[in-house]
Amino acid sequence: QKEVEQDPGPLSVPEGAIVSLNCTYSNSAFQYFMWYRQYSRKGPELLMYTYSSGNKEDGRFTAQVDKSSKYISLFIRDSQPSDSATYLCAMSVVSGGYNKLIFGAGTRLAVHP
Amino acid sequence: EPEVTQTPSHQVTQMGQEVILRCVPISNHLYFYWYRQILGQKVEFLVSFYNNEISEKSEIFDDQFSVERPDGSNFTLKIRSTKLEDSAMYFCAKASAQGGSEQFFGPGTRLTVL
Numbered sequence: 267q268k269e270v271e272q273d274p275g276p277l278s279v280p281e282g283a284i285v286s287l288n289c290t291y292s293n294s295a296f297q298y299f300m301w302y303r304q305y306s307r308k309g310p311e312l313l314m315y316t317y318s319s320g321n322k323e324d325g326r327f328t329a330q331v332d333k334s335s336k337y338i339s340l341f342i343r344d345s346q347p348s349d350s351a352t353y354l355c356a357m358s359v360v361s362g363g364y365n366k367l368i369f370g371a372g373t374r375l376a377v378h379p
Numbered sequence: 380e381p382e383v384t385q386t387p388s389h390q391v392t393q394m395g396q397e398v399i400l401r402c403v404p405i406s407n408h409l410y411f412y413w414y415r416q417i418l419g420q421k422v423e424f425l426v427s428f429y430n431n432e433i434s435e436k437s438e439i440f441d442d443q444f445s446v447e448r449p450d451g452s453n454f455t456l457k458i459r460s461t462k463l464e465d466s467a468m469y470f471c472a473k474a475s476a477q478g479g480s481e482q483f484f485g486p487g488t489r490l491t492v493l
Binding site: 297300302307308309310311312315317351354356358360365366367368369370371372 | 408412414421472483485487489
């Protein structure tokens with residue numbers, strides 16, 4: 267079983283739609299959960315960062331973590347063509363003040379006008 | 380949060396050659412990471428670097444790889460004898476200045492081994 271599973275898509279939605287992106291994981295020790303956006307051949311850009319379970323909202327983005335189900339989600343409201351990118355979930359366990367991120371495979375999102 | 384910069388943006392090399400990838404400039408950061416992403420695959424952890432020492436490395440990070448901070452600011456990844464399968468995007472990342480778990484990535488260096 268992979269540590270982090272993420273549907274690679276592609277996911278195609280019309281402009282203005284609500285997008286739901288998800289990851290599941292197997293390691294119950296994960297404490298920190300992140301969503302990155304990555305454009306082609308660019309570095310991952312941090313979108314959302316959450317610790318443990320709960321919700322976090324930032325503008326059009328909402329991140330949810332359900333540790334009991336080992337399931338995390340990213341919602342994008344009022345999606346725009348500029349949101350078209352690959353979305354990576356990442357998670358980690360902090361040990362000794364530093365940590366490595368374990369990434370999902372990424373979901374490719376296309377928002378069409 | 381200031382960006383991490385990396386040079387070069389693209390490096391082409393012959394198999395067996397040594398390459399050095401750089402994160403510049405870095406200041407007031409304690410935690411650094413290197414990741415790689417083979418085309419079409421997931422981002423993979425290579426090594427973490429704290430207080431001028433390797434704190435953790437993956438099984439990918441074998442004896443052909445090394446990291447150092449030669450002048451207190453630049454953070455380098457060296458591959459001694461490149462192989463075809465080393466072709467990938469290499470990303471440098473830093474943890475936030477407060478030592479938290481958010482990691483901020485540079486734009487990457489695309490390494491092509493011929």
